[in-house]
Amino acid sequence: MAQASSLTRARRRSAWLFLTPMLVILACVAGWPLLRTFIFGFTDANLSDLGGYSFVGFENFYAVYDGEKFGLLADPEWWQAVWNTIYFTVISVSLETVLGIIVALVLNQEFKGRGLVRAAVLIPWAIPTIVSAKMWNWMLHDQFGIINDLLMSLGLIASPVAWTANPDTAMVAVIMVDVWKTTPFMALLTLAALQMLPSDCYEAARVDGIHPVRVFFKVTLPLIKPALMVAVIFRALDALRVFDVIYVLTPNNPNTMTMSVYARQLLVDFQEVGYGSAASTLLFLVIAFSIMAYMMIGRVRLDEGGH
Amino acid sequence: MSEVVLKQVKKRFGPIETIHGVDLNIRDGEFCVFVGPSGCGKSTLLRLIAGLEDISDGELSIGDEVVNDKAPKDRGVAMVFQSYALYPHMTVYENMAFGLDLAKRTKDEQRERVMAAARVLQLEELLDRKPKELSGGQRQRVAIGRAIVRKPKVFLFDEPLSNLDAGLRVQMRIELTKLHEKLKSTMIYVTHDQVEAMTMADKIVVLRAGSVEQVGTPLELYHHPQNQFVAGFIGSPKMNFVPAVVIEVSQQTVTVKLDSGKEVTLPVDGSGLDAGDRVTVGIRPEHCSLADQDTALLSGTVEVVEHLGEAGLVYVQAGGDELFVARVTGDTAIVTGSSIGIHARVEDCYLFDQNGQARRRLDVDNEPLRAQLATG
Amino acid sequence: MSEVVLKQVKKRFGPIETIHGVDLNIRDGEFCVFVGPSGCGKSTLLRLIAGLEDISDGELSIGDEVVNDKAPKDRGVAMVFQSYALYPHMTVYENMAFGLDLAKRTKDEQRERVMAAARVLQLEELLDRKPKELSGGQRQRVAIGRAIVRKPKVFLFDEPLSNLDAGLRVQMRIELTKLHEKLKSTMIYVTHDQVEAMTMADKIVVLRAGSVEQVGTPLELYHHPQNQFVAGFIGSPKMNFVPAVVIEVSQQTVTVKLDSGKEVTLPVDGSGLDAGDRVTVGIRPEHCSLADQDTALLSGTVEVVEHLGEAGLVYVQAGGDELFVARVTGDTAIVTGSSIGIHARVEDCYLFDQNGQARRRLDVDNEPLRAQLATG
Amino acid sequence: MNRNVKSLMMKAGFYLLVAAIVIFAVFPFYYAILTAFETGSALFDVNYLPESFSFSNYLSVFEGQPFGRNIFNSIFVSVMVVALSLLMGVTASYALARVKFAGRGLLLVTILSVSMFPQVAVLSGMFELIRAVGLYNSMFGLAISYMMLTLPFTVWILTAFMRELPRELEEAAVMDGASPWTVITRVFLPVMWPAMVTTGLLAFIMAWNEFLFALTFTLTNEQRTVPVAIALISGASQFEMPWGNIMAASVIVTVPLIVLVLIFQRRIVSGLTAGAVKG
């Protein structure tokens, strides 16, 4: 099929026509900012004097002066951030996916008040992150936080836990809040996938007497997999770039510092536009690599469908 | 024991009642065929039996047990869906093996059973394809395969052969019959194919608009339809109906006068009929023969001649609203526009009263006589 | 002008070639029926003509114009999909009106056309339903309705009546024939129903595994199949094949000796055949008659008797691998296990050479003679 | 009646699960509502039931800043973003999901890569861009910049869903003479409602809650969106966190979203493609 018929070509033409508005907008909106970040990564630009920068090559990434190593790649904090981010992403996205599917399965059932429950489930996602993170900060407070109070009155813990301050629990707290906040995202997308399923093969499964759990794993899951995979990709993207939750709950805590927090610190707090842009570029590479790996392992097919 | 018994089963979709109190008794191991016009409720009945739809009213039992509230999986049925309902993401093999898996069959046994079914269904070369890469008939065969590998107590087939070519259909018919003999499961089978219905069924159930019109063996329905609807439904091309008036009623015969003026005496039960009643005489196309216009029951001009090869169908304008159809030999030389006369033996005719109810035909039951006639 | 011409059309799905160079010439206004075994490529051919699949190789023209590269909507065709492909979110009415709406017909015209189609298809009461609330046959009729309201130049029907009951099927057949006469559009029609194929077609195309086996009028195919495949495919139940050896070849006849030992002289073209060649004699079930065992062509024990009502099918174990099928009258008294002899007239027999190619039958073409025989 | 007991238990278990989910999801919000009724030191007490009903926090949200206007802005921007994203997303995903062409996978990855930079990293560039085109301190500038956040998401999700629709459906429409645009709008969209509503809702909430761009690209209170408005709420001094007010504001801004979900969730129904094709 080396050469396509002009029918196919016409179809492709109209496809490109359809793609154009989206691509133009994206190029306009994202093109310059991304390019700029990329370029700045190779300069020593500083926010206090943005005009006066010079190119420094890969110095922001790696350089040696007087036997001492400089640059991101030599910065243990950066690597700590990378590790934190990946740890956070793997755990929270896994939890969110599993919980999201469970919630979606429940919401998929017919029951009285389903509409209200659907709305209720979406609430965590609907509350602005800065607000909800602060709210959790308050609720997780060791002295007057409701979580400690609850856990203590339930007898689960003996003395209040300083959730966000304790290095051991800081990440737990962050993951907990993130899971609470973004499970609705997964749930809603999974729900949509569930609702779009072709219904009749389920009848076949029912008649064949296949156990619901098996049906779920063998029929439902494979069928919603494409949508689920995409949902996971976007969740993972967000998690890999996580910022707000951590910034509000456990700011500047090396145990929970993620790549984005690190980059933001450089870019905004330290005004090191060059260095920060380099970090952002590196962050991009880490994310791209992770997502590619995920798509490879999860066999996400990009080229499916259509004719 | 897997007798299927329906007692006053009703089904409503919203406000519309689709099944109006069906009573039915399908014996263990019986091959029961449902026939009826499109939309009469055949699939719905199957789905009720399978447990895919809730029974709105009435009672359904399978093998002595009321199963109204039982989940489909506990009913021991397998079903071939009219719309196939294949698992789109599984290969043909997986589609067929999926139902087996649960029953904790060993992989070997699964493979064996699936391969056997695939062989029968001529799907061996397609086992690795997904449904969307199959032709319509191939999909349908996969759907059949999925049911037959399971060997359940009750099979439900919803028009399982409708998309197969004639040759394959005959083969499948034979295979299903064999399967039935081997497994002795109860089979409930929906079909629009007269040949399938007549050859496979132990019992045919004729449905019409959600009600049972008649239940009986194929030949019972053919020879003794209870009413005009069943008479018209069983047999293809369908029976011709000729209006007539009763002239004389004796114990074993009824003499009627056709609209054409011809008088015939039919060997049917005349009790209750009176001279002057309007009745309908039914004549099947295959019972017609050509005759001189003066001895013929009816005569008219030929409007259309259809050549089927093995036979010909002659459509005659004989005065009624509908054309009269007669089946003639395949090498017929009758041409459109010619005038012909049509005759049928009186013992082959049917008689229906004003309400469409059939009069009992007395001659057909006389088996020795008929046998004598046949060989003669 | 809406002639449809295929020149060496090929279709590959990935590496697999499904259509192997089909040449076909469907004249303007012709009613062309595609038949062939399940999976042979009928639907694929329709989809190629419709423009839904790219033609891998070859040329397709509709009405003098090569349309390989034309979008489906510019080809002026309407199609009934084998899988219906109804718009699930639209009512029956909307489904049918959609194409008209897109063609910018006035609302009135839309309504008129849809109502007319609905009347013909007996869907009037279902116009407000969604597809999922319809029975299989009803959905199929909606699919037909969607195509016929559009009155295109070329109709493509993919097994449009497969899920309808016999009565309705006959009615629809008549309606489609009427429509064809009225619109004079070219129609391409896939069916597995012998009666449909024989009665509706101007021309039948027999396909087999992606190639055209034979093209001809229904009776041509019936009487002069080019090979054993076509002979077996056209006619139901299918033709019986009996092995034989050529004994003597004359100009107008061939004398063969059946495996049963019986010698027969068939009025077929014997050119190229030599005494001693292995051949196959074809005998259609409907041409069989019962005979004394000594005059009969074949004889054997009856294995199965199927009662279809209007006829009976007798399956005889006559020595070959497959059972020999004979069609007898519906009131036959033959019972399983009895020994019978079967006879067929020599002019009704077919002869195939070793390669399955048919020998020209000389008697059948002799129309005056046949007519004479028929009335006689 | 063993079976009945079992099914009853199943039912009970199910509702228990529903209750657990609802509590898990709603409790913090409930806590926010509680807090919004409280003032002063009551904030530092743990209580599970409301102890006072004071609407002063709600009222004071509207004092000092045009909070109503901010809500309107948020609605305006979010609606615009959702409309544009869905419009472009749906057309693009049609092309990406249903037309085979070379480089499709690459294109998808490229689109995705836009979402791989942290927001702060693009902030400066975006700021320059917005100023350069003169959309600084305007709703439109904000909406445009949000496209970067929502478009890749919408395109990908809709593509994933669009792939799954039966091919025959499109073909039937094509045979009926539908152009690709008609296929999208009149055939695909109606059966994609669950996906559209879901992506729409998620994109809406993304736009509704976005903070960084909203803060940076607007200057005056009249142009600001709700999250920024909430961030502006302050106590009597720099360090005091006026919890009551912030919670009240959060409750207020969450309510429209809940209403939105309640309205649109009806569209998330199953079986929309039922009856379309056989096989």
Added chain:
Amino acid sequence: AKISISCGAVGQELALCQEGVDAWAKQTGNEVAVISTPNSTTERLALYQQILAAGSSDIDVFQIDVIWPGILGNHFIDLSEYMADEAKQHFEAIVTNNTFEDRLVAMPWYTDAGVLYYRKDLLEKYGENVPETWEQLTETARKIQEGERKAGNDKMWGHVFQGRAYEGLTCNALEWVVSFNGGSVVEPNGDISINNDQAKKAIETASNWIGTISPEGVLGYAEEEARGVFQSGNSVFMRNWPYAWALANSADSPVKGKVGVAALPKGSTDGRSAAALGGWQLSVSKYSENPELAADLVKFLTSYEEQKRRAIKGSYNPTIADLYKDEEVLSANPFFGDLYETFTSAAPRPSTVTGSKYNQVSSEFWQAVHASLSGSQTVDQAITGLERNLKRVKRSGW
């Protein structure tokens, strides 16, 4: 002409600013737009940075934090051209702090300083005095905490402060270090001075509080969390800013009337009482289209009268020494007089000298302190590491 000024977030602060601005507008016949900015300082700084880096003239007058002159100084005009004289009336420490590279980039507007809150009633009950040194504080806190716990309040703690790893911890820790005479991390001349025994001792002292007189959670506390604990009556002492005063004494406060305020303790008897300098300044953007007018507005807003008005109406601590003797001001804010010393001698963070690298310095500092407090590093390790890191940050100079 039209001038725009960013001051405060929504609320009382904005209202006061608006009043002041309106007065000036009326007086001069100009138009002023007040732009509110986020309450959170970090978000405010980020916003300013964007606007200034882009060279935008959208805001003429910026309200900036005391630590920002070094960070943003490049973008502001030298105000000494317009108000060199006026500047002399303000606290010298602040003016010095606001002088970046010999340019007065910001005028002091109001000040802030860390103070010690204590429970008068509890001290009385246990017969203790207000602690003069950290050691005393530790002792007193321990005693009262134990006593109160025995008496049934097991939530009672001795001392709370801002222990979260953020700018607040820098303030707290700076106070400890300075009070022990441990220098100011980076000296005004640019030398990194933190690695000394006094400083280590200071941090050591604080580290010992965690888990004894301060809850472990204090490591996650900012101002409001600390206030929450104190105001619920669960702490004897609290280090916080003056804002907590009014709140702790508000009508529904459980500790209403039981609170006292004092200067922070000294490191030792020979140490000094040190309060971190906080507060806000006003600057004029060099991208402003009307710098003179803007400067005039700044002059007006930072003037004696205006500061007095704000002190009376909103308890904003003036930066003009004379106002601490003003009767009206004092009667509105009685503790101003007591804390005069604290305000005048407040210790500025090393923000001016480190310029745009201040945030990095501060971040290194609070991280090191946080690590010591949480015990993940010994004080010695942390401080040595801090010095090394600071040197790295400094590299070729501040």
